[in-house]
Amino acid sequence: MKLEMMKAVRTTPLFKSLSDEDWQDVVQFLHGHSYPPDAYLFFQGDPPEALYIIWSGRVKLVRHTSQGRDVVVTVLGPGQLIGEMAIFDGRPYSMSAITLEETAVVTIARNDLMTIIQRFPEVSFQVILELNRRLRVCNELVRSLAVDRVEQRIARALLRLKDLGGVPAPDGHGIMIDIHLTRQDIAEMTGTTVETAIRVMSRFRREGFIKSYKGKTILLDIDGLEAIARGK
Amino acid sequence: MKLEMMKAVRTTPLFKSLSDEDWQDVVQFLHGHSYPPDAYLFFQGDPPEALYIIWSGRVKLVRHTSQGRDVVVTVLGPGQLIGEMAIFDGRPYSMSAITLEETAVVTIARNDLMTIIQRFPEVSFQVILELNRRLRVCNELVRSLAVDRVEQRIARALLRLKDLGGVPAPDGHGIMIDIHLTRQDIAEMTGTTVETAIRVMSRFRREGFIKSYKGKTILLDIDGLEAIARGK
DNA sequence: CGTTTGCTTGATACGTATCAAAGTTGGTGG
């Protein structure tokens, strides 16, 4: 595995509190992998084998439903963990992890991670903090799905994506979400249909809140979107 | 604090793996409290002070929204933890905890819990497992809100409540949800309005899936409700 | 190129929210 990859993992919240010696014990358990766009890291229902730490790229976590309508629960980027839940309780992955772009990850096999956790309580605590973060995000999503209208949910989703993958727009106006997302993805993130997602996004564009550039979305009026997210 | 209360806490997943000696170290940090129905253990936005472990009664976790429509994220019963999230990351409680009935709890002050966690890694691991469980439940709720219709969401909510507070019905037919819930509560659990919740519940009653008894709900046809939850 | 994949628009139907009003229940004090 590449040295720079290991260095990056070392600065991840999960491991940053380890001493250099302890880190040497951990390194031996790490493995590197990379995936093309639209690849599955694992499928919902698979037995938990490894923890994934994203090194580059983005991955969406998708909950499949029996009636074919999928739900994108979250999108994760560099430094974030995938598969922790299944790893710790040993039950099958409750969703699929699918790359949105070319993605490189570091994995730790389930048994190895268990060893690490027992040996280094600081790592345990970081896991607790990470699960906490996820839970807060998830609760907020629940609230949004329960009380907001589609328009507000999409505005919220765009603002969240900005925090995850936002870069200054190429022409200097606004912030570009540097993740390749289809309207279908946006629909699945917000619990609506492609058509509705398109209609809302089109209106946002007509009204000057966003624009498109090479398949990516540029946010032009963050304050305006925040106003919409709050319900006008 | 009462002895039986302490004994119950000791058998909680959180502490059950502790040796008797270790348990003695922990006991000193426990405090008992009790609350009438409809009392707030804490408010959304309060700074995190303590972890609550329910000893008897039920508590709902409510996310307040700026527009007045609240969301009941979950209902918890004996043995379950309240407030862990805020305790660990130190940020304000992200929701309010409100008793549904007379409720007794054991609390551990934030600092004391941190001490316990550092001293006993087994407790840490149990916290991880508990957060895991919450996250799985939360993700399932997201899926349900995103793709199910109200009818299905309410069926699901009733089935979940059965697992939490189900007892054999007084007349032997069906299972009674032994928790005092208003239609408003059910609406807030499923992201709908009182009127719609009432209409759906009325239809369930007309069609023989449920009946009411002293303000509580009795499930008469579990299989039928499960079929509805799955989308007919 | 033709074919696929994603985007867009329109017409229509359906589920659910909203507003309004009346009925029911349980508890409280006279």
Next chain:
DNA sequence: CCACCAACTTTGATACGTATCAAGCAAACG
């Protein structure tokens, strides 16, 4: 014990948001 009040439940009429179905269009691709 009854009358009354507040909280909760119920029903109806109507409006609105969003899903669904159907088609056409553009861009990417092998």
